[in-house]
Every structure is written in C-alpha cells, then in structure tokens.
Amino acid sequence: MKWAIRDLLNPVATRSLLYGADPFDLEYILKKIDNIKVKSGKQIQGIWLDEWHAKIDRYAQLRDEAEAKGNKISAKAYAKMVTQCHYACFMINIEDLEHKTEIYKGLEESYKRYIKLCKNKIEYVEIDTKFGKIPAYIHYPDSGRKTDYPVVITYSGIGSCKEELEMLAAPLNERGVAVITPDMPGAGAAIIHNNIKCGGKQIEAAFDGIYKFIKNHKKLNEKNIANFGLCMGGGYAFRASVKNPKVKACVSLFPLLMNFADQGNIPVWMKRGKWSSYQYADDYLEGMRTLEEGTHKADFLMVYSSDDNWMTPEASQKLLDKAQGYKESIHIQDKPAYVSEETIMHAMPVGEQYHWVKHIAADFIAERLNGGNK
Template identity: 90%
Template sequence: MKWAIRDLLNPVATRSLLYGADPFDLEAILKKIDNVKVKSGKQIQAVWLDEWHAKIDRYSELRDKAEKEGNKISAREYAKMVTQCHYACFMINIEDLEHKTEIYKDLEESYRRYAKLCKNKIEYVEIDTKAGKIPAYIHYPDSGRKTDYPVAVTYSGIGSCKEELEMLAAPLNERGIAVITPDMPGAGAAIIHNNIKCGGKQLEAAFDGITKFIKNHSKLNEKNLANFGLCMGGGYAFRATVKNPKAKACVSLFPLLMHFASIDNIPLWMKRGKWSSYQYADDYFEGMAVLEEGTHKADFLMVYSSDDNWMTPEASKKILDKATGYKESIHIEDKPAYVSEETIMHAMPVGEQYHWVKHIAADFIAARLIGGKK
C-alpha cells in the first residue's frame, strides 16, 4: 500500500484539529486505526466512530457530573469536548445518509447543550429565504441585551455546518462583534433537515435572506457589517459583499471559486458519492459561476497559499484583482504537515495556520467595524 492508513484521514484529522479536538485524543485514535489489519474503508470508519464515541461517553459523564455539582466552567469545557468529538464523527464522508443524519443530530444536540453553558448568548434563529429556511446561530459578544451590535457573517463551504463556524465567530466575539453563523445551502441543517441543496440560485437566495434578516433585526447594525469566509465560504464572503454594498469589510481565507480552479484539482470525494451528490443541486457546477459575478469596494483581506492544490496562486490572485477598494493579501509559505498525494485538501494550509491567521483577520474586521483596538 502506497500510503499509511492514517494519511487517508488527513482531511478529517485537519478539520477535527481546526475545530479544537484534543491532539492526544486524535493521536490515540489514529494509532488504533494504524492497527487495523484489513484495509477496509468500512472497518476504518467503524474504528474511528467507535473510538470517538467512547470519548463522547466519558466527556458526557464528566459534563453531567460537573453540571450537577454546579461547576459551570468545567461543565462548559466538557460540553465543548463532547461537541468536538461529535464533529470528528461528522467529518467522515459516510455514504449511508440515514447514519450521516443521525451523527449530525447528535452534533446539533451536543452543541445546543454547550451553547447554554456559555457566558455569551448564542441564539438559534431561522432565516427566511426563497430557497427555504436557513438555520443559524447569532453569537453575541456578551449577554445580548444591547442594541446596535456591529455584525459579521461567517461562511464555510460544502460539508461544513454552523456548529463548526464557532471557530470563526470566537475571535470576533472577543473584539465586541456579534456574529451570524449560518448553515448555507448544502451544509448542516440546511441540507439535512430542510433539503436546501447547494447551487447558485440557492446561494443567491441565502445571501439575500441574510441581508434582509440583519436589516430587520433590532439588535444588529446593517450599516456596520463584514463578511468573513473560509474555503468555499471565502468565495461566499466575496459574493455576499458584492451583493451588499453596505458591507465595510470582507475577509476570505483560502477562497475557492469553482470556475477559477481546475476541475481536475477537485478531489473525487467532492465530485461523486451518495453524500456529496445529496448536497448538490442538479446544476451545481454551472450554477456556482454566479459567485464570480461583480466587484466590490469594501476593504478586502485575502489569505492564500502555494500549497493549496485546488486554487493556484494565480487563481487566488484573480479573486484579489476583482476587489476594487483597499486590499491586503497574505501568502502562506509554510508547508502543510497533514498532507499526502491523494488527500491534500483545500483547507489544510489555512487549517494549520489558523491559530495565528485568525487574529489578523479579526483585527482587520474590528478595525473597520469598531475602530478601536481590543
């Protein structure tokens, strides 16, 4: 066999670490997978899920005990660990849609319990769009009792979920900014519960619905707005800014525009399979061209890498060139550690650098929305 089994899980491991899974927990599970004798995808999947569920049981018990004893900080931290373990399970590209749905429901429920234990208010909302209701959370930087909050909308791509987007929301919350984390078409509860598939028309409807939602919300300031995205979400953030001239800032971390990338670079797991096909509208690839339309004058920050094998530096710079206002770019030169020939993924470079990139991104947005330094 050309690659170690654990290398095949590089995308899953990267995303799990990015969301905060404990690296020692992850390494322990990867060692169990190394010991799999039969090179079977189903067996690897079973070991991965069983081992994470064992940790879920342990952390759930610790969460419940801490909550019962009134240890709120411990209860919150253990609740977050439970959510991170469920997320690691969700990252597996399971072909059984019923099983995938069950895993996501567990992630949803564990996240709800975690959100109730947080100091800042995390409010579940549903955003009306022409494509259907988009489930989302509003992460307030405090108790949520004020009005006129500066607001950022965060975006991620296919295979993601609003629960994962907390990692984009947290650094902005720390700087006094409210954050909306939506399940975009094809992602999370939007696809699993509301059957909103990912396609150009659905995405355009989501952008319009989110803009209207913010305009009509009594606590959010539509004139003090930024868009912030990762991976495909970086492309979404750009298009959302094009469609809403009131946005003051746009940050795109490793943005992916499907028609700027070579179709040959898009991995097979994203082009075929029951779960992948379930997420896409019938005219998915053609419809995604709408994201490339238009320009914006908002202040723009883009982060890109030469080791992003979906978007070449030249393709990334085409996005930068589309912005006509003030703009900055950061070229990541660090080589990704979680990489192999068959599994290098678009999110790897930014996933491995996000721990420091997030502060530059958050400061860029905060400077435009609140002016002061935090």
C-alpha cells in the first residue's frame, strides 16, 4: 500500500485547517495516529476524538480564566479554539447517530459561547420553510443597529453546518456586508434537531423561506443581495440565483452538482451508512436534478480545479456556460498538499487555496453590493 494511516484523514484535516484549527495541534494528533501499529478505523477515530477533547478541556479552561479576569481578547481567541476543536471532531464520519448528535451539540454550544465575545453582532434566527425551521445566524458587520444592510446568503452541503460557514461570512463582514449562514437541509441543526433531510424539494423550500425571511426583515435589503456557496453549496448558490432576479452576484467555489459529478468517484461513506442515510431524502438524486434547472443573469464568479475528482473541468464548465450575465472563473492549478491516490477529495484542491481566494470572492461580491468601498 502506498498510503499512511494518516492519509485516511486527509479530507478531515483539510476542512479542520480551513476552519482555523491550529496546524501544530493537528500535526501533534496526526503523529499520535501515525504510531498506531494495526490499521483500525475505530482506533483512529478514538485517538482523534480523545486528543481533540483533551485540547478542548485545556482551551476551555484558558477561556474561562481569561473571561474571569476581563481579558476579552484572549477569552474570544480561546473560545474560537474550543469551537475549532469541536469542529474537528464533527468532521469524523461517525455511524452512531447519538454520538454524532452529542458531538454536534458540543460544537453548537461552544460556538454560542464564542459569538457572545465577538465585537460584531451575530444573531441566531430560525427561518420557516415548508419542511420545518432552518436554523441560521445573521452575521452583521457591526453592532447590527443600522438598516438596509446589503446581504449575502452562504451555502454549504452535506456534512457541513452553519458554524463552519463563518469562514465565508468573515471576509464579507470586513467589507460592510451582512451575511446569513443557514443550516441547509441535511446539514447541522436542520437535520440533527429538525429532521429536515437533503433533497430537491427541501432545498427549494429553503431558498423560498430564506428569501421571504429577508423580505420581511427590517434590517436587510432584499434589493441588495448575493449568493455565495462552496461544494454542494456552490450549486445551491447558482440555483438560488436562478430563483431570484434581484440577486446581483453569485459566487460558487468548487461547485458540486451531484448529477454532473462522476458517480464512480463519490466515496462509499457518502452513499451508504447510518449517518449518510440519515441525511438524505429518499428521492435524493432524482430530486437534486431540480438544481440544474434554469439560468440567471447575475454577475457570476466560479472557482474550480483540475484536481477535483468529482467535478471534472468539463462538468464545471457546464455550470459556467449556464450563466448568461457577466462571468469570471478562476482555475486552480496548484496540486493539493493533503492528497493521496486513495483519498483526494472534491473540496480539497480549491479549499486549500481558500486563504487567498476568499479575498477575490469577497471583493467580487462587495463591489456589486456596496461599491467595494469598505
């Protein structure tokens, strides 16, 4: 075999780093995993969870001590570290639904603790849809006391959560834009607490509910709006823009449309298993064809990679060709660092470049919503 045990965790490591996990913490834990003598998925999972929880305990103590002393900057930093460690645990594909729920609750609660320490207002909301309530956060660029905020809706796909979407919200907040980060059907609290599964009808209902929510919100400007998504959320962003002609901009980072993707390269853990089955609606693949319908004239930016093993450049080009307005694309040609023949993943090629791509994406949106003067 050409791969080391740690290679099994390449996708998890990549997403943990994207969310801000400390690279030295990550390397420390990966070295612990390297020392496993017998290849065992349960043993890898056990070490990963135990070691991250040890770091959670340490950073939580530092957070509490800093908060007690009134050191708000330190308290916020340690609170974010706690959330990042919980997120690393959430990324593991655990088959035990009760255990998965317990892990997510830890992430959920630590994130609530963290946002209380943020200077900008981050407000928890619930958005009504035909299939139930979609939990979400509104990330304001400031105290949230103004009106008519330009607003971006962010999207992700299966296995994600609204807490992770802060990484999309932050660069837009810096540019004076409010951001809604929803748990889309099949993701985060939408599936874990409200049992809203991922399917075409559920996703369409989520788009309708989010737009209605913005229309009725006193602080958000429904005429100054954009969509921003990554992975499956990149496909969602495109379809959401199709459904609303008021949308001024759409950005899709390594967009995934399941019916465009190479089904042979979709990993087994996404196709079956207790956790995967729990997230998907019965007519999932057929229902997802809805996302292919229609086109839009909003300004469109797409970022894609030749090393994406689910969406080929040709498949990505199909989505770009559908857009009828002004459009740009960025072709990532850097080879992924966290990669092996067996574990290269769809999100990794562009995800590893997000640290610089995010500024291009945020500027693209901000220029269209507020003239880029932030």
